[in-house]
Amino acid sequence: MKHLLSTENLSAFDAIRVLDTAEEMSAVGDREVKKLPALRGRTVVNLFFEDSTRTRISFEAAAKRLSADVINFAAKGSSVSKGESLKDTAQTLAAMGADAVVIRHWASGAPHRLAATDWIDAAVINAGDGTHEHPTQALLDAFTMRRHWSQLNGTKSSGADLRGMRVAIVGDVLHSRVARSNVWLLRTLGAEVTLVAPPTLLPIGVEHWPCKVSYNLDETLEAGVDAMMMLRVQGERMHASFFPSTREYSRRWGFDDARLRALDDLGMKDTIIMHPGPMNRGLEISSAAADSPRSTVLAQVRNGVSVRMAALYLLLSGDSREATAATAATTHAVSQPTKESN
Amino acid sequence: MAENTYLIRGAAILGGEAEDLLIRDGIIAARGKDLHDDDATVIDGTGLVALPGMVDVHTHLREPGREDAETVETGTRAAALGGFTAVHAMANSNPVADTAGVVEQVHSLGRASGWVDVRPVGAVTVGLAGEQLAELGAMADSRAQVRMFSDDGICVHDPVLMRRALEYVKAFDGVVAQHAQEPRLTAGAQMNEGTVSAVLGLAGWPAVAEESIIARDVLLTQHVGSRLHVCHVSTAGSVEIVRWAKARGINVTAEVTPHHLLLTDELVRSYDPVYKVNPPLRTDADVQALREGLADGTIDVVGTDHAPHPSEHKECEWAQAAMGMTGLETALSVVQETMIETGLMTWADFARVTSFTPAVIGRVADQGRPLEEGEPANVILVDPAARWTVDPHKMATMGRNSPFKGKELPGSVVATFFKGHPTVLNGKLNTPYRYAGNYPTPDAAGAVSGS
Numbered sequence: 018m019k020h021l022l023s024t025e026n027l028s029a030f031d032a033i034r035v036l037d038t039a040e041e042m043s044a045v046g047d048r049e050v051k052k053l054p055a056l057r058g059r060t061v062v063n064l065f066f067e068d069s070t071r072t073r074i075s076f077e078a079a080a081k082r083l084s085a086d087v088i089n090f091a092a093k094g095s096s097v098s099k100g101e102s103l104k105d106t107a108q109t110l111a112a113m114g115a116d117a118v119v120i121r122h123w124a125s126g127a128p129h130r131l132a133a134t135d136w137i138d139a140a141v142i143n144a145g146d147g148t149h150e151h152p153t154q155a156l157l158d159a160f161t162m163r164r165h166w167s168q169l170n171g172t173k174s175s176g177a178d179l180r181g182m183r184v185a186i187v188g189d190v191l192h193s194r195v196a197r198s199n200v201w202l203l204r205t206l207g208a209e210v211t212l213v214a215p216p217t218l219l220p221i222g223v224e225h226w227p228c229k230v231s232y233n234l235d236e237t238l239e240a241g242v243d244a245m246m247m248l249r250v251q252g253e254r255m256h257a258s259f260f261p262s263t264r265e266y267s268r269r270w271g272f273d274d275a276r277l278r279a280l281d282d283l284g285m286k287d288t289i290i291m292h293p294g295p296m297n298r299g300l301e302i303s304s305a306a307a308d309s310p311r312s313t314v315l316a317q318v319r320n321g322v323s324v325r326m327a328a329l330y331l332l333l334s335g336d337s338r339e340a341t342a343a344t345a346a347t348t349h350a351v352s353q354p355t356k357e358s359n
Numbered sequence: 360m361a362e363n364t365y366l367i368r369g370a371a372i373l374g375g376e377a378e379d380l381l382i383r384d385g386i387i388a389a390r391g392k393d394l395h396d397d398d399a400t401v402i403d404g405t406g407l408v409a410l411p412g413m414v415d416v417h418t419h420l421r422e423p424g425r426e427d428a429e430t431v432e433t434g435t436r437a438a439a440l441g442g443f444t445a446v447h448a449m450a451n452s453n454p455v456a457d458t459a460g461v462v463e464q465v466h467s468l469g470r471a472s473g474w475v476d477v478r479p480v481g482a483v484t485v486g487l488a489g490e491q492l493a494e495l496g497a498m499a500d501s502r503a504q505v506r507m508f509s510d511d512g513i514c515v516h517d518p519v520l521m522r523r524a525l526e527y528v529k530a531f532d533g534v535v536a537q538h539a540q541e542p543r544l545t546a547g548a549q550m551n552e553g554t555v556s557a558v559l560g561l562a563g564w565p566a567v568a569e570e571s572i573i574a575r576d577v578l579l580t581q582h583v584g585s586r587l588h589v590c591h592v593s594t595a596g597s598v599e600i601v602r603w604a605k606a607r608g609i610n611v612t613a614e615v616t617p618h619h620l621l622l623t624d625e626l627v628r629s630y631d632p633v634y635k636v637n638p639p640l641r642t643d644a645d646v647q648a649l650r651e652g653l654a655d656g657t658i659d660v661v662g663t664d665h666a667p668h669p670s671e672h673k674e675c676e677w678a679q680a681a682m683g684m685t686g687l688e689t690a691l692s693v694v695q696e697t698m699i700e701t702g703l704m705t706w707a708d709f710a711r712v713t714s715f716t717p718a719v720i721g722r723v724a725d726q727g728r729p730l731e732e733g734e735p736a737n738v739i740l741v742d743p744a745a746r747w748t749v750d751p752h753k754m755a756t757m758g759r760n761s762p763f764k765g766k767e768l769p770g771s772v773v774a775t776f777f778k779g780h781p782t783v784l785n786g787k788l789n790t791p792y793r794y795a796g797n798y799p800t801p802d803a804a805g806a807v808s809g810s
Contacts, residue, residue: 025558102671102674102675103675103676103679104671104674104675122676123678124676124677124678124679125549125559125560125561125630125677125678126559126561126630126676126677126678127676127677129629129630130630130631130675130676130677133629133630133631134674146560147560147561147678148560148561148562149559149560149561150560194560197558197560220556220557220563221552221553221556221557221563221565222552222553222554222555222556222557222558223557225554225557226557
């Protein structure tokens with residue numbers, strides 16, 4: 018893996034390697050000294066063309082725990098807002114010696130442009146591009162699901178996939194990079210995905226995706242779900258006629274208190290409720306659902322740092338053999354990250 | 360040897376039997392076997408196909424206003440090398456070609472360059488704004504003799520305005536060339552809406568946005584008894600609608616670009632903006648329907664939609680990039696690849712869709728004529744057996760945005776005769792044609808337009 022641009026072409030082997038490495042990384046977060054020397058002397062640039070404090074600080078924490086030097090480059094208020102092109106920005110970062118660029122961009126495909134051109138030679142991590150993909154979000158979601166699923170099955174997380182797990186992804190699929198990355202990754206890991214949305218918020222062509230599609234949240238619940246992933250919905254979408262009103266959206270596609278009770282009534286005591294954040298409480302998810310013991314919202318945030326540490330580590334430390342050698346060389350290192358991945 | 364006399368020996372006329380063509384003083388002086396002329400420069404046409412000079416109904420020359428993208432000089436050099444003897448220069452320059460003054464400027468720049476006949480297209484509406492008709496009559500009566508009107512790049516979407524434009528151009532045998540794109544259905548659109556856009560997360564450009572406008576416009580054309588030309592048809596559904604309209608006797612013609620005959624939206628997976636174009640690249644099913652439509656005459660002509668851009672407008676994010684591709688220097692090869700090598704068309708059909716019919720649509724009297732004695736000598740020689748690899752940096756156009764970069768294509772233009780003068784010889788630019796005298800004065804133009 019030279020770059021992490023999407024989950025569409027991420028192999029099961031690579032996906033499980035990231036998740037297993039993240040398990041090792043999460044152990045670091047539980048220690049008093051939350052730091053590894055693995056990326057000492059390496060420079061990670063967070064290049065953000067779109068505001069996203071949550072994702073940026075998650076990557077920043079991940080890079081710092083691996084002892085990398087971190088540069089935050091926010092496009093707003095910088096030369097970019099004065100008309101500097103992506104090409105010039107990339108070449109500037111290359112000249113400064115960036116080893117990895119974590120890029121968040123409002124334009125779909127911008128990370129692919131950085132990776133495909135000769136503007137910069139650094140490893141590129143897609144931290145969300147337009148309505149295309151958000152691969153580290155999908156990986157942290159899969160990480161969260163895998164821990165839950167393994168615990169239920171009484172097995173170890175490491176090395177496992179998500180075979181047999183039923184996941185419903187609910188909301189604005191059309192505009193969601195989170196939904197796209199999750200559909201591809203969950204397929205790769207063997208989960209069964211159902212997208213639930215108003216027909217206006219599903220892309221033309223969704224019928225070719227490796228998942229089921231439903232317009233009815235209650236029917237999907239009744240059919241049985243192991244993880245409910247609620248997507249953020251922008252209330253302003255109603256002004257473009259994607260739905261009539263936020264209240265109607267909430268009634269038909271929101272995870273409200275009645276649907277929370279329905280999980281109990283239907284005997285689904287182990288079903289988790291996920292949300293990538295930030296939440297619109299009262300729109301796509303009720304406060305009771307968001308704060309219930311089923312909610313994994315904060316676990317997702319915590320796991321995000323581990324998954325991003327794993328991604329940075331694997332991209333910047335070369336292949337798994339080098340990674341093993343590097344970790345063996347230091348007393349504070351994680352144990353061999355690929356040991357259990359077969 | 361006389362400078363203005365050329366004897367082409369043994370070229371296959373329109374791909375048929377090999378004959379000689381004697382060109383003298385701007386006309387085809389003779390056609391036949393074993394012609395002889397002591398004064399003529401002899402050109403060996405063995406293995407070559409002789410065709411009428413190609414006429415492009417859809418070219419962006421960018422001048423005035425964007426001389427960093429293309430000029431009339433560089434664009435017409437590219438045209439000559441591509442086998443063209445006439446191009447229609449689209450109106451979306453800056454200032455817009457919406458007055459007699461601007462179309463005369465473009466026309467005069469074309470004459471000064473001398474590589475091909477430059478036929479300015481006039482804007483339908485003032486500033487391409489879609490609000491009020493430009494002075495179509497003044498442009499028609501100008502020295503540029505405009506007959507084709509288009510807001511290309513922007514759709515004349517107001518149905519009343521489109522109706523009026525279609526009605527008004529009847530006064531001077533004009534044609535409205537519509538860029539069929541319903542604006543509300545394509546707000547922010549980035550690529551064809553379908554399987555690929557769903558995965559790439561790029562805002563979709565539905566086929567229906569093109570087809571609904573074409574359906575409306577053919578009905579308006581029938582209602583007011585006018586003449587409509589549909590620019591760059593790109594979907595299977597559009598072909599069906601045009602076929603239906605022609606069956607009803609509606610006076611509509613349609614154009615397809617070379618790139619829509621060959622490329623599909625699968626290429627967008629690279630996010631390389633060289634594949635960003637308006638209308639967007641569609642699916643393989645659309646490509647097949649366009650080829651069939653061109654072969655069976657539903658689509659009348661090939662138009663390049665040659666759209667050069669400076670590199671900085673393509674070296675960026677997909678959503679930021681300009682739409683458009685160069686095409687003048689690859690058109691012949693792409694049409695040979697997609698229509699002739701596939702057995703769908705002959706070289707005679709090629710002459711029809713690239714020369715005869717485009718000249719009729721644009722009302723260009725001395726272009727697109729048969730290769731017969733007494734006709735104007737706008738002739739090209741093509742080597743159909745040649746194969747070459749596209750290198751945008753070796754092109755005459757200033758635009759480097761060729762979607763065929765690196766592709767091996769068949770067919771090359773060996774010579775182009777414009778008004779009997781070789782603008783291209785041995786596949787290289789020769790010298791431009793020089794008009795006698797200066798740009799005609801208004802009085803002289805009046806004499807011309809009275810003819």
